[in-house]
Amino acid sequence: MMQTQEFGFGTQIRKSPYFDATVRWGAQGFSVYNHMYIPRDFGDPEQNFWNLVNDAILCDVGVERQVEITGPDAARFTQMLTPRDLSNMAVGQCKYVLITNGEGGILNDPILLRLAENHFWLSLADSDILLWAQGVAVHSGLNVKITEPDVSPLQLQGPKSGEIMRALFGDEIMDLRYYWLRELELDGIPLIVSRTGWSSELGYEIYLRDGAYGDALWERIMATGLPLGLKPGHTSSIRRIEGGMLSYHADADTTTNPFELGLDRLCNLDMDAEFIGKFALQRIRDNGVSRKQVGLILDCDPLQGPNTAFWTVFHEGEAVGKVTSAVYSPRLQKNIALAMVSVECAGLGTELSVARHSGEMTARVAERPFYDPRKSIAVANRA
Template sequence: MTEIKQFGFGPQIRKSPYFDATLRWGAQGFSVYNHMYIPRDFGDPVENFWTLIRTAILCDVAAERQVEITGPDAAAFAQLLTPRDLREMEVGQCKYTLITNADGGVLNDPIALRLGENHFWFSLSDSDVLLWAQGLAVNSGLDVTIREPDVSPLQLQGPMSGEIMKTLFGEGIGDLRYFRLREVMLDDIPLVVSRTGWSSELGYELYLRDAAYGDELWERIMAAGAPLGLKPGHTSAIRRIEGAMLSYHADADSDTNPFELGMDRLVALDAPIEFMGKEALKRIRAEGVTRKQAGLRIDAPPLAAPNTSFWPISRDGETVGKATSAVYSPRLEQNIALALVGVEHARLGATLAVETPDGWAAAQVVEKPFYDPKKRRAAAV
């Protein structure tokens, strides 16, 4: 363990239940996500990446706040939030969803979890969807309660995560399928465990249901995982870009629609369901989009760090889009990026130019995800 550093946080930015533990275990930098500090630096991000794909990392993602929906009309209201068809969603199932506004813009891309017939969580990326949902409920005519529960997730991700979970919960946890959840106890610690995560690797999310146990839970997991190579870490920009996983506010926002992102499969326009933005999305589908998300390979020396601003993309001197997430992948030995570009420039093999901090560089549109496109690693038993 490293020497604990002091951070001066105001009370308006919340600390997670794992905050003190992450400091003890070497957290060196934080950013703000959903009005909460989230660890972003445990040392070398490349080492963090290799640990993730070779053994396992434990990440404090308590900032992924939950919107909880309960009440007799919970299922109808959950459907109102998302264009994904939830009619066949079972109790104990998770689904990746989009939340759209009246114009068809993406407000969030949460994981929906169904804990009961009339009990849902939407596990949020960074935006104030709790307020959106509470406002939507007021005039919905539906009998629901919308609140933020005392729930704080951790992510245990990497190929050894399954064995660590068995050490903690017994062999039976190995039966938990991809995108399924289970309510469990770790002695006195109440949890919901799901086979999900933001890494494109085999992984689990452990949703702590009582913040008082945060420190104990962190230490229990680290102790169980130590013999298997578990390290404290942070969500890996390298791995999530390899997997073409969205980062909200970077790769999508309320001015981006699902069709631009190639997420047509998450928009059930022809199903007999009602959701916010349905008419707008029908119009967008009929008219077509003018830009699309594309994967890029950037031909330049290895990028020193992920981008912290949007990088202009040009073709023959004309701006045609922007790189939204860019990073050097040491596994692929390539600079890779997600980008939004005009549809005529999104075809595979198209050549473009990207303005990086070191100047303009040639780029080519390539297939995405950049690695393991069928998610075999994440879905592995």
């Protein structure tokens, strides 16, 4: 255990209920996400990746803030925010959704949880959807209440996470299906548990509903999980890029639309329900897009960590796009990347070049996700 030390972003950057516990358990560096500290360094990121894919890791993702939508018109209002059809969403179900603006641009790509008939959570990526939703509500004419509840998620991810969950909650937890949730208690601590996560591995998210229990919950899970191979960790850039998972502000922003990302399945544009951006998205669908997200294999020495800038992509000397996320995968033994390029250069096998500060490298368009494209690992029922 390392000695507690000061991390200095100032008082305007909030700490999660697990902050002190993560420092005790070895967090050496933090980034900022949704105006909060998030642990980004528990030592070697490659070892963190192997811990995730071979065993299990526990991650403080309290930065995944919840927007809580309640009131008689909660279901209708929630549908207004997203182009995904929610009419068949059951209580207890989760869905990956996009929040779009009037031009069809992506504001966030959260997980939506339905806790009750008129009770929803948007579990956010890194942007201020609480303010957006409250602003939309003001002039919506709908009877809804939009708040940020005292909720802080943890991610328990990796092939041994099911075994650890069984040790914590008993055999009943093993029939929790992919993208469903359950209301539970652990030692009197109020929780929501879902079969979701940002890893493309078998995994669970454990939503603490009272921040006073943050330390106790972290220690309880680690004490139970240690004998089963659990390690403290952080969300893995290597694994999420292997899995083709988006990082908001990197791979998508307000100028990016769902069709450019190949997320047409999340847009039900012919449903009767109204939602923000409907006409813009119909126009984009009908007219087609000029650029698309692709996977790239980069031909260079192993990258020493993820990219910290957007790298320009060239085709025959002309700039045609940018690399948004890149990393070396020790499992694939390749440099892999997500990039946004013009549609003319998006075909599989297209040869491109990428410019970064240390020089130019060749690249080739490849299938994405790079590993387990059908997400069979995350979906598999390990009961």
